[in-house]
Amino acid sequence: MLPVFSVSQFMAEVNGIIAGRFIVEGEISQYKVNQGKWVFFDLKDETSCLGCFAVLFKLKAPLEDGMKVRVTGIPKIYEKNSRLSFTVESVELIGDGSLKRAYELLKNKLAVEGLFDTGRKRAIPRLPNRIGVIASGESAAWGDFKRIITNRWGGVEVYLRHVSVQGASAVADIIQAFREFNDQAAFFDVLVLIRGGGSLEDLAAFNSEDVARAVYGSKIPVVCGVGHERDESLADFVADVRASTPSNAAELVVPDKKDFINEMSFELEQMARLLAHGVIVRKQNVGTLFYRMQSRLEAPLVRARHTFTSLVECRLRLERQVGRYREFVQAAERLFKNVDPRQVLKRGYSLTRTSRGSIVRSSDELDRGExxxxxxxxGVITGEVIDKA
Structure with a gap:
């Protein structure tokens, strides 16, 4: 004999049967937000429609009618009206169309709020001492960045914070990395966010609102180089300096030492020319004055001669000083060549690093098997510590 239920008992029985967490895929329709926090929409396919409810702060991407999504949540039949509703816990955009539309909606929103304004962007130091990098330590982007930094300007300290750059944990990883670097904001001169190229879905973390706001709120100037030259991300637009690629980010962060030395030489030569011109002008002025006063009092003539002599001596001192500056620059260039680590390596020495890229100065820094x-x-040799002394 079948059991007899009251209506309330039957509804509870049905809710018990369907209890659980499900993932449902479909197209959004009738999307609306009430009181700025309660979200209601229908999820439909060719034959069926499911009413959905969510809290606005849980939605990490803008939504609108027509987007194809995959939602995770819990179904329930409400006793008062027997209506089935799906409480949404998370939403994943599906397809390039939905991702692109969500990207445009969020881009417009952040632009209206002023996150892209050029007036708030900060200049990065010309010669940084310490650079923080947020990237995947296993990526080609990080390898290229590190190589170019070393080749262009030796001696700068680079600190990597390894993060996931795509997948479920990427956004949280990147935001946490920004927090950690900003906790030591006075220690770092510039912060670099880099990732190699990929599809719009691959770059989703760098198009998230949370990451964009983390870049915007950084106390340290941020350089962002995400993807290839044709790629763009919201993190790029918010950053203080936008680089077209991770390699370009390295080029923007530090100057090339040869170019820097040439620039210094040019500036000194310009200064010498200006000083020499000034001496000539003053010499001409003194000559004119001397001519005018020659027929006048002897005393002014004597003073003019003294002035002329002083100016000549000044010019000679300036010329000697410029010569010393030029010798200094030439000596500095020779010094740079002498202390170039690659020259040392060519003489038979080697440089050992850990798997994280840190230089090994003592066997105590390594463990067996590392x-x-x-x-x-x-070339580079990869090995494993068998024993140490």
Missing amino acids: KIMVELGR
Whole structure:
């Protein structure tokens, strides 16, 4: 004999049967937000429609009618009206069309709020001492960045914070990295966010509102180089300096040492020319004055001669000083060449690094079984610590 239920008992029985967490895929329709926090929409396919409810702060991307999404949540039949509703816990955009539309909606929103305004963007230091990098430590983007920094300007300290750059944990990883660097804001001169190229879905973390606001709120000037030259992300637009690629980010952060030395030489030569011109002008002025006063009092003539002599001596001192500056620049260039680590490596020495890229100065810094990289004059050897003394 079948059991007899009251209506309330039957509804509770049905809710017990359907209890659980489900993932449902469909197209959004009838999307609306009430009181600025309660979200209601229908999820439909060719034959069926499911009413959905969500809290606005849980939605990490803008939504609108027509977008194809995959929602995770819990179904329930409400006793008062017997209506089935799906309480949404998270939403994942599906397809390039939905991702692109959500990107445009969020881009417009952030632009209206002023996150892209050029007036708030900060200049990065010309010669940074310490650079923080947020990237995947296993990526080609990080390898290219590190190589270019080393080749262009030796001696700068680079600190990597390894993060996931795509997937479910990417956004939280990147935001946490910004927090950690900003906790030591006085220690770092510039912060660099980089990732290699990919599809719009691959770059989703860099188009999220939370990451954009983390870049905007950074106390340290931010350089962002995400993807290839044709790619763009919201993090790019918010950053103080936008780089077309991770390699370009390295080029923007530090100057090339040869160009820097040439620039210094040019500036000194310009200064010498200006000083020499000034001496000539003053010499001409003194000559004119001398001519005018020659027929006048002897005393002014004597003073003019003294002035002329002083100016000549000044010019000679300036010329000697400029010569010393030029010798200093030439000596500095020779010094740069002598202390170039690659020259040392070519003489048979090697440079050992940990798997994280840190230079090994003592065997106490390594453990047995730990991976190491040995940089030679030509090439790199990857090995493992078997024993140490």
